[in-house]
Amino acid sequence: MLPEKARCTGCGACAAACPQNCIAMTADAEGFRYPQIDADRCISCGMCEAVCPADHAPAVSQETSVLAAQNRDEAVRGQSSSGGVFTALARQVLSEDGLVCAAVYDEAHRVTHVVTGRPEELGRMRGAKYAQSAAEPCFPELRDALKKGRSVLFVGTPCQTAGLDRFLGRKYESLLLVDMICHGVPSPLVWEKYLAERRRTDAAGAAVRDIDLRNKETGWSRYAYSVKIGYEDGSQYRMHQAQDPFLRGFVQNLYLRPSCAQCGFKGIGRCSDLTLGDGWGIWDIAPEFDDDKGTSLVLIHTEAGRRAWDAVAPGFRTYPLTAEQAAAQNPSALRSSPAHPERERFFASLEAGAPVTETIRQCLDPPEKRGLLQRIRGKLGF
Ligand SMILES: Cc1cc2nc3c(=O)[nH]c(=O)nc-3n(C[C@H](O)[C@H](O)[C@H](O)COP(=O)(O)OP(=O)(O)OC[C@H]3O[C@@H](n4cnc5c(N)ncnc54)[C@H](O)[C@@H]3O)c2cc1C
Incomplete structure (x- = not known):
């Protein structure tokens, strides 16, 4: 038995090791790849289970x-x-x-x-x-x-x-x-949808030329770096990491x-x-x-x-x-990243066809938080 979905890392060792080549890595509705075994071709050799690192973690170093x-x-x-x-x-x-x-x-x-x-x-x-x-x-x-x-x-x-x-x-x-x-x-599907929305918003659909999610022109520290995307039409998107919706959802474990x-x-x-x-x-x-x-x-x-x-x-x-x-x-x-409490709602909305950027905003900044942010901004005058 391969591990249940919640523990499968999608490393694909099982698919690469299968002597029958009968395991396909297939994306689920969230866009993460999982092994799918073709039962008709499987010879139950057990190779896939034997190489799975979720069930058989390799030995780790003792001195670092x-x-x-x-x-x-x-x-x-x-x-x-x-x-x-x-x-x-x-x-x-x-x-x-x-x-x-x-x-x-x-x-x-x-x-x-x-x-x-x-x-x-x-x-x-x-x-x-x-x-x-x-x-x-x-x-x-x-x-x-x-x-x-x-x-x-x-x-x-x-x-x-x-x-x-x-x-x-x-x-x-x-x-x-x-x-x-x-x-x-993060989910490859969320990345794909986010980039497609960015292209439409930033460059009327022009092709992407280069992507730098850790741009250092504004500094390197986790408080300073930016996201920079360049398009073939010469336009450019640049946003501080704390303001970029995709980066915000990533660091807050939304997807x-x-x-x-x-x-x-x-x-x-x-x-x-x-x-x-x-x-x-x-x-x-x-x-x-x-x-x-x-x-x-x-x-x-x-x-x-x-x-x-x-x-x-x-x-x-x-x-x-x-x-x-x-x-x-x-x-x-040392520590794993616990899922954001709105993770399920996020993927349900995405599956229902909601635009990704707005869905990220709604899940990270629920109305009560938005009201508070607006009041603080009002008091501070920006
Ligand atoms: C998804 C992700 C999460 C990370 N989280 C942290 C973190 O929490 N704390 C921290 O200190 N560092 C984190 N890092 C690592 C850090 O951002 C740098 O990648 C690392 O320090 C190497 O930097 P560099 O300047 O030596 O090399 P770089 O030139 O930046 O090279 C990065 C290396 O990572 C590989 N890589 C890039 N993206 C991926 C990917 N999606 N999957 C697998 N390999 C990839 C590249 O091929 C390259 O070999 C993370 C990296 C990734 C990809």
Whole structure:
């Protein structure tokens, strides 16, 4: 038996491992992908259950060292969500004729993982994309490359790295597994609908040219960054993250995957070699180090992680941290994200055809809160 819906992370390890190729990852009404088994072709081999990380969580590291890091290459740091560690690791692996597997927007701006050996692809891999990515179609290609002894860097959410770990079923010397501190993954359907509404509102339907959900022109800290979307007609949408409806719904857990409410992959110890995150709180811990241009948290779990970090470390300014310091201002490192109380109402309205932006507003700002906000604004005169 595969796990019930509330625990399935959608990592897709079951679908990738099926020797009959009879498991399809199919989106439900909320837009999250779940395994669908074709019972006529299933031979009950049990492979899908054996690789499921929700039921068989991989072993996690016992010792982790932590530091804050800023890439000295300011152009790379400026384009990265945090301190630009991903790009440095990826360049290193590519310089060894290896492969990098990470998340990109496809031509329809859906989030998906791809595998590349080409440095030109790193630009589209950079940056956090706030919709659940489909990673498992890449798993067989990664296994084939690893069997041939090729270096591979995989970057994904903690449940995706656990899924790949279970799918591979053994450790490979040449694999660098990197996960992230993860708040949770938003619905791909909500992202798709939101972007479609943005296009109509901002650019009369013009095609999207580029998307940056962690734009640093207004600063990097969680209080400062912006959302920026550029369109082919030259127009642009730019909004502070606290005002952008999609980001607001994301951070308030309105449309995260159900399994994110009881994530089994939190903690300082991980099954990955390295964990990346935002160095939130560095402004209090070491104000002299923080320049509001992006600081990464780097959690080093294994020998392979240590070697990978040492290889890129000369390209970084660093500051030593303890795990307690790292987790204190980054609760997503340790705690799951409980669903917003209006989550069910939100998806019911969406299914009934309500516009997504207005539905987000209605669920996050119920009338009584709107009245209060208006009164406060009135008193303050804005
Ligand atoms: C959904 C999501 C939630 C996150 N929540 C937190 C959080 O609560 N706290 C925190 O400290 N950090 C969080 N992060 C991680 C953080 O935003 C940065 O991605 C991370 O610190 C790496 O930054 P960087 O500057 O080294 O690299 P960047 O250049 O920013 O690279 C980001 C890496 O993440 C991969 N990636 C991007 N989007 C996705 C996706 N949807 N699914 C899988 N992989 C993806 C990219 O392919 C790339 O490898 C989250 C990231 C995502 C995608």
